[in-house]
Amino acid sequence: MSLPNYEPAGELKIGQVGIANLKIRTLDIAALAEEMRQRVSRAPKMFERAAVILDFGGLTQLPSAVQARELVEALRGAGALPVGLAYGSSENDALAVELGLPLLAKFRAQYERAGGEVDIAPPPAAKPAAAEKPQKAAPVAAPSAGEPGLMQVASVRSGQQLYAEQRDLTVVGTVGAGAEVIADGSIHIYGALRGRALAGAQGMENARIFCRDFHAELVAIAGTYMVADDFPRELIGRAVQIRLEKGKLDIAALD
Template identity: 30%
Template structure:
């Protein structure tokens, strides 16, 4: 009997990491009657708003709100049934107490401790702008004028216009190289 090495055997599958778009439900209350009313108010008129999108139940707001909501028991089977009525597919939970996470796992959700809802780009930009000090204004230095070449460039020649535009008023033969930090203009017959 021969044993095929992993490198030679044809693979029937691969396991790779994936970044998937997930919707996050930031649960701010364990009161499912209130949640049901809010979902009906927001999405009742548009039943096809979600298209079976995967969803992470984020329990962090329950932990951060106040002492009365910390550690509240969430009825996960009822929550999952409610969410599925709005065509979302709950796949994971995060941010809960040990008891809440155990209850979520028992209901069939995965623990997604590293799943973080994406911040809108405008909020990210505002945060980074507030952290970054304003750059100091450099004194105005006049930009150098364009480098103007009036003679033909032969094969193998290289012209570099460092920090400015390059204007070539003659032929650039095959194999010649023109480089500029700014714009390049070639006016040749």
């Protein structure tokens, strides 16, 4: 008798400016659609009609155009909106052309301004340095030692987005419901967190989130997220720290 498979068919991570990356691990269209339907039902404000990038990089073989179209329609029926494919091989490029979908990066290198809705704090100016031998670029942008973090003294109100590029973010006030704070480093919130907080936005897995009064809608570190329905009830309203531990978010009390 075969053992039940508890591994999810698709791993969903939250990317920049509300775009999610769905890495397909098992081409089980029914299972993928059901998982998405459950995500939408648990957090409709987050996932209903959410823009999703399909990433077939976790499969040993690309789906056919017919299978890919079936998956797109199934996800639409579950409440999500597939908007493109993640970059991959030349065959992946050809599949995108056949589907009439664009190729998009899994996660953009940095946040882009969209009608002024996203407040991007520029990174500190780099100090001039002597000429050195060329070095390979680091795969993940992370705050450099000694760089000051971005401090937000006023509260972040509903509908606002604040992004600290290549550094930590400190919010002295409250992050209101419907607001979103994002940092390439860690996030420190001295008031209540009632909206969304996304740390390690460019893949920094050792980033953390700290807050004094935990009532979040969603938290994420390096794309791995957790929504309000999944938070431990006993930690609501308490001071907590959130970190990524073995690929999963760990929320622990600080008081």
